[in-house]
Amino acid sequence: MVFTVAELMALPAVVRARPEVAAGGEGFGRRPVRWVHTSEIFEIAPLLRGGEVLLTTGLGLVAVSADARRSYIADLARVGVAALLFELGRTFPTVPPEIVDEAERAGLPLVLLHGVVPFIEVTEVAHARILGGELTGLRFAARLQERLTLALGDDRGLVAFVGAISTGSGFAASLHSAAGELVAGVDPAEADARAAVEVEAPVLVGGEAWGRLVLRETAPAADGDGPDAVQQQMRLVLGVAAPLVALEVARSGEAPVSRRQAGAELLRDMVTGRYVSTEELVARAIGVGLRIRPGQVAVALCVRARSAGASAADVLIAARAVAGRLLGAALVAEHEGDVLIGALLRPRELRSVLARFADDLGRELRSTVGGGVLVSAGPPVDDVPALVSAFPSARETARLAARLTPSAVVVLAADFALYQLLVSLVDDEALEGFVAGQLGPLLEHDARTGAGLVMTLDAFLAAGLSKTRTAEALGIRRQTLYGRLERIETLLGGLDLDDRERRLALDLALVSWRLRLSATRA
Helix, strand or coil, rough: CCEEEEHHHCCHHHHCCCEEEEEECCCCHHCCCCCCCCCCCCCCCCHHHCCCCCEEECCCCCCCHHHHHHHHHHHHHCCCCCCEEEEECCCCCCCHHHHHHHHHHHHHEEEEEECCCHHHHHHHHHHHHHHHHHHHHHHHHHHHHHHHHHHHCCCCCHHHHHHHHHHCCCEEEEEEEECEEEEHHHHHHHHHCCCCCCCEEEEECCCCCEEEEEEECCCCCCCCCHHHHHHHHHHHHHHHHHHHHHHHHHHHHHCCCCHHHHHHHHHHHHCCCCCCCCCHHHHHHHHHHCCCCCCCCEEEEEEEEEECCCCCCHHHHHHHHHHHHHHCCEEEEEEECCCEEEEEEEEEHHHHHHHHHHHHHHHHHCCCCCCCCEEEEECCCCHHHHHHHHHHHHHHHHHHHHHHCCCCCCCEEEHHHHHHHCCCCCHHHHHHHHHHHHHHHHHHHHHHHCCHHHHHHHHHHHHCCCHHHHHHHHCCCHHHHHHHHHHHHHHHCCCCCHHHHHHHHHHHHHHHHHHHHHHHHH
């Protein structure tokens, strides 16, 4: 979209002239080129506006003093000339040293052309590229304006509209009030550390500055798109977006929906299916600050209070406070008695962060209504729209954990993968027959005597066949355990737990037994 000095120097006509960079500093090739002029006039600087590349043979510098040549270079740098291409051979066989010295001091890119080239060949091609880039920019602006106008018509609120600016432009957008409060978008403090370019524009409502719209580059620039070129594209985006933001601010009134409220609405729409497309979900998520960075995953959480005295409203208030401290930008809402949270985390830190979250949340609740919490997490997903399918898993994990591991504080869906697989089969006749085939004699004996042999076998396998740990877990003496194990071995026809296949079959049967038992209790 933006034609740069580097692209100018790559033109065949310039390459044939064997260009040599004599001064200008690192990165000058990224400078945008607004136009290309040829001139031999000594006092050309007042006729320029900045952003031009000037082609010259130096004819206007003949018979003037070294100080005058320095002034010539300083004046060009002062008006913002993008670069000076100085052809050698026609007027000067070598460049005067004072020109190089002053160009270096003033930061004016100086390129020496060692071969003779008709300047018209350079200007014709360069101007075609510049005008083509401007046309591309106008087309981009038109497409963006159409897209944002449609988003404005969706009437999803100010937060979602700022998210649409991010998705439509490719830059991270954030909206700040005149007092500096973050109203919508990604918090700059949480933005990608690689962001190196930032541009802003005022949002004027009723002729007064209501706030400011900020754009940040959050990904490495593409080849040829340096900071100057990126800034130019950002300003193009701001020129389209800022007036539309002002319209949405005026429509929203004095108290637009906050990021927290917008996040809660987004979460409820995700779990109830009230959305049009995944693109809508992405835009709305970015509007509340939920933008996945490299190395992060999206996680769906379900929080339930242990205490009967704690209502969902109590848990919701505490969860909002703790999530704000530990999880950063997050979606938090209550749905059908569960407090649901959508957050961005790093996979390696998932369990440890959730443990701290559950601990802090438990303390917060104990100070008011008492009791701890259960925090369950669905499977990590790669993007925010995928949370739609992760929230049901988080809620099902919470339900299973409450039935099967009542003392658990943090559980992940992966912890209950086998239960999740079997839960739909637990009433199946084939599975019931499998449980009876593996554990039938023990179940019958327990039903007659209440000896607890099935529970003993379950504890023995859970303890890794350690008799000491099994006796401790059951609260019985080792001699009592030895008697139970002998009876189990007899009833099961010479049980050999060193046989992996036999042990696995018993484990699976015991998992199914626990599911059926917990379902009966529930």
